Amino acid sequence: MQNPLIYWLRQDLRIHDNPTLSAAVKTDRPIITVYILDQNPRDKWAIGSASRWWLHHSLNEFSHSISELGGRLILRKGNAIEELDNIINETGADSLYFTRQYEPYASRLEKQVHDRFCDQIEVKRFKGYLLHEPEDIRTGNDQPYKVFTPFYKSCLKAGSPSQPISPPESLAVYKKKISSDLLNDWKLLPKQPNWAHQFNDYWLPGENGAHQHLSEFITHAGSKYSILRNRPDVTGTSRLSAHLHFGEISPRQVWTTIKNYQHNIPDSGEAYLRQLIWRDFSYHLLVHWPDFPDKPFRPEFDKFPWKPNKKALQKWQQGQTGYPIVDAGMRELWKTGWMHNRVRMIVASFLIKDLLIPWQQGEKWFWDTLVDANLANNAAGWQWVAGCGADAAPYFRVFNPVLQGEKFDPQGDYVRTWIPELKSLPKKYIHSPWLAPDEVLSSAGITMGKDYPQPIVDHSKARDRALEAYQELKAVLV
DNA sequence: TGAAATGTTGGGGCG
DNA sequence: ACGCCCCAACATTTC
Numbered sequence: 001m002q003n004p005l006i007y008w009l010r011q012d013l014r015i016h017d018n019p020t021l022s023a024a025v026k027t028d029r030p031i032i033t034v035y036i037l038d039q040n041p042r043d044k045w046a047i048g049s050a051s052r053w054w055l056h057h058s059l060n061e062f063s064h065s066i067s068e069l070g071g072r073l074i075l076r077k078g079n080a081i082e083e084l085d086n087i088i089n090e091t092g093a094d095s096l097y098f099t100r101q102y103e104p105y106a107s108r109l110e111k112q113v114h115d116r117f118c119d120q121i122e123v124k125r126f127k128g129y130l131l132h133e134p135e136d137i138r139t140g141n142d143q144p145y146k147v148f149t150p151f152y153k154s155c156l157k158a159g160s161p162s163q164p165i166s167p168p169e170s171l172a173v174y175k176k177k178i179s180s181d182l183l184n185d186w187k188l189l190p191k192q193p194n195w196a197h198q199f200n201d202y203w204l205p206g207e208n209g210a211h212q213h214l215s216e217f218i219t220h221a222g223s224k225y226s227i228l229r230n231r232p233d234v235t236g237t238s239r240l241s242a243h244l245h246f247g248e249i250s251p252r253q254v255w256t257t258i259k260n261y262q263h264n265i266p267d268s269g270e271a272y273l274r275q276l277i278w279r280d281f282s283y284h285l286l287v288h289w290p291d292f293p294d295k296p297f298r299p300e301f302d303k304f305p306w307k308p309n310k311k312a313l314q315k316w317q318q319g320q321t322g323y324p325i326v327d328a329g330m331r332e333l334w335k336t337g338w339m340h341n342r343v344r345m346i347v348a349s350f351l352i353k354d355l356l357i358p359w360q361q362g363e364k365w366f367w368d369t370l371v372d373a374n375l376a377n378n379a380a381g382w383q384w385v386a387g388c389g390a391d392a393a394p395y396f397r398v399f400n401p402v403l404q405g406e407k408f409d410p411q412g413d414y415v416r417t418w419i420p421e422l423k424s425l426p427k428k429y430i431h432s433p434w435l436a437p438d439e440v441l442s443s444a445g446i447t448m449g450k451d452y453p454q455p456i457v458d459h460s461k462a463r464d465r466a467l468e469a470y471q472e473l474k475a476v477l478v
Numbered sequence: 479t480g481a482a483a484t485g486t487t488g489g490g491g492c493g
Numbered sequence: 494a495c496g497c498c499c500c501a502a503c504a505t506t507t508c
Contacts, residue, residue, distance in 0.1 A: 230479080345479065384479085396508045397480050404480085463481085467508060 061206025
């Protein structure tokens with residue numbers, strides 16, 4: 001009997017187009033598929049609450065899929081090195097396969113695992129989470145990129161990703177008894193209160209859900225993506241972010257699928273593929289600047305005169321700022337674990353510029369509440385809006401929440417969906433209810449300050465204050 | 479992947 | 494008919 005091989009699951013919870021799994025199966029050896037919930041307190045970006053909900057269901061789905069292939073998912077909790085060591089000792093496994101991750105904590109762990117076991121057993125790391133490895137895309141001067149467009153061009157020049165590979169038909173499972181935790185014992189799901197009770201209405205974690213979203217996107221929204229991707233009131237995006245995050249679908253599966261349809265939808269196809277390259281770009285930045293999630297890419301922003309404000313932060317978190325488009329976004333996030341990307345920019349701009357609250361506090365809230373919370377993308381998004389990132393929006397670019405609402409939610413349907421107390425307000429005032437005449441408010445059944453808050457800041461004054469703060473920063477630097 | 483302030487132009491009202 | 498003003502509408506600059 002051959003020694004077993006350990007397939008250490010990371011963020012690659014899929015059967016299709018999984019190079020690590022396929023390579024493991026190809027060895028014809030018994031496979032031990034193990035997921036380790038690493039709870040090292042030294043990981044300052046440990047998985048957030050909404051992501052735990054997703055992970056629970058995703059592991060459940062993956063467990064079914066691997067069972068159908070004849071395998072079995074082993075669950076372990078604790079220090080990854082210790083758990084791997086235990087399994088190696090218990091089973092005599094002499095190979096360890098896994099898919100590469102890129103977060104600073106994850107890379108460090110992978111290196112430690114490699115160093116710890118490589119003399120003793122075969123340790124193999126596979127790619128599959130990105131379209132391009134962060135090290136492979138370099139400027140002419142052999143530097144990492146700091147600007148998106150040249151990075152994008154460089155990726156296109158590097159050639160199309162290779163074709164996805166088919167799933168294995170079956171695998172040889174390691175037959176001897178090996179202990180596994182029960183998924184339910186991990187308590188990844190919220191109990192009291194169960195704030196995730198509505199997530200099920202919106203999401204189907206796992207590989208099937210991912211493919212469902214992708215094919216729906218292709219048949220419905222895909223052709224209009226370039227026009228509708230900024231419209232939170234319609235389904236104009238693919239909603240694949242969480243599936244991609246957990247590796248339930250690979251970026252090259254998505255890439256190839258879109259490419260195959262691109263002749264029908266040239267503009268939309270390109271716009272969408274561009275977004276996939278943004279994902280690579282975020283990882284490119286994270287790998288080369290590991291402080292990216294914590295510190296402004298442009299260090300001078302450490303001296304920005306922020307005005308942290310617990311109460312205002314809470315109003316923002318609860319969707320009670322008095323600006324409907326902001327509140328709708330924050331409530332969509334709370335109810336569904338997700339927010340439309342256009343609205344993410346609007347709420348981020350509001351927190352950073354209207355409230356002058358440090359971007360890291362918004363980043364943390366997103367980290368805990370998004371089912372697609374992703375260290376690289378989240379950091380890149382917040383730094384972009386704050387104006388302190390690589391290739392970021394200039395600081396003086398301040399979103400006007402009323403205009404953004406009128407432009408991207410023209411009928412107000414998005415606002416009415418998430419702020420039911422405003423549902424009878426006519427569209428003229430739906431993005432600025434404080435301007436509505438008394439008779440309009442009363443016939444809509446709204447008492448301002450009671451049913452819906454007055455704006456917590458005057459945007460026009462807040463904008464001036466933000467610009468002054470920016471001037472102050474420049475003055476400090478002189 | 480902005481918005482506001484400022485500048486320019488041209489048609490129409492009107493003395 | 495002419496000059497003047499007003500002010501959309503659009504363009505450019507500034508933050």
